Amino acid sequence: MRRTVRVLTAAALAATALGALAAPGYAADTGGLEVYPTTVVPGADVTVNTAACGDGGAASGDAGAVGAGRFTLAPSTHEGDAIGQFRVPPSAQPGTYEIVATCAEGGRVVRGDLLVALTPERGQLQPHGSVKTGVGGALGPDPVQTAAGVAALAVAAAGGTWLLHRRARGDGI
Template sequence: MRTGRSLTAAAFTVAATGFAAVPALAAQGGLEVYPATAAPGATVTLTTTACGARGTASVDAGAVGPGPFTLAPVQDSARAGGRFAVPVSAQPGTYEIVARCSGGARVTGDLIVSFAQAGATGPRMPRGLVRSGLGGALGPDPVQIAAGVAALAAAAACGTWLLHRRARGGGL
């Protein structure tokens, strides 16, 4: 038992050391994505203060489509910034954008690509029928409804009879 406690203590020490090192690797400031939600074809601006006043960063936005590019120092600011256009072919979803500063700091930000088209006033909802197998264009079929109700009633009656027989000790 004593060995288990010392192993548990050692595991917690290693875990705590690992977790303490994580903030040292992550940079302060993060990657700001504006707008956070964009439509395919829209222009997105990225900025960060993590790279310092004259720092640059290489950005990997390959998940959403534009590929790698560089954030440059913003004049009269302690920020690095840049822009890219969301490709028209981008699929809706949330994409992580990663920037690595020239000093080694790594920052991330999320971009949400929506259904809306560039310049639209609100989100565009999908339209059309869903082929789920339920219902029909001409309304419900009374014969199919009656057959379904009969099948459910028969299943309920058989189940009740089997449970009653089992409770009386008759077996199955």
């Protein structure tokens, strides 16, 4: 029984070692289409790039799912990637959209996802108003109260200056 376990263990280790030797030390990322930024609001510019088309390879992009239409990915000096841009239309609805690029040579198709989020005008709640801490704020909601507070501070500052001036002259308080 022990001998069988040892033989099976040795066979598993040998298979693992052979698999590690056969696998490359690293693999170039020629996977999909990189979308930056991955989350945008309608009206924003989006940059896409891919290394799938090879060095100097161009591609034709399609952002029709989000309503942006077709765009071109041109070869660049940045790590041999093909890079392109498009603008998300202001009428785009929130959701996840698939962006597709097809390499000019070979016809390889790569895909990436773009998430369109709501703009503040379309329903996201934005903070407004003052914090109710009981301490007060620099500017209250009522301009009359704000003006009265500024006037009271000005009178206090003028009175304090006048008293300090009298004390410095020796007139007493």
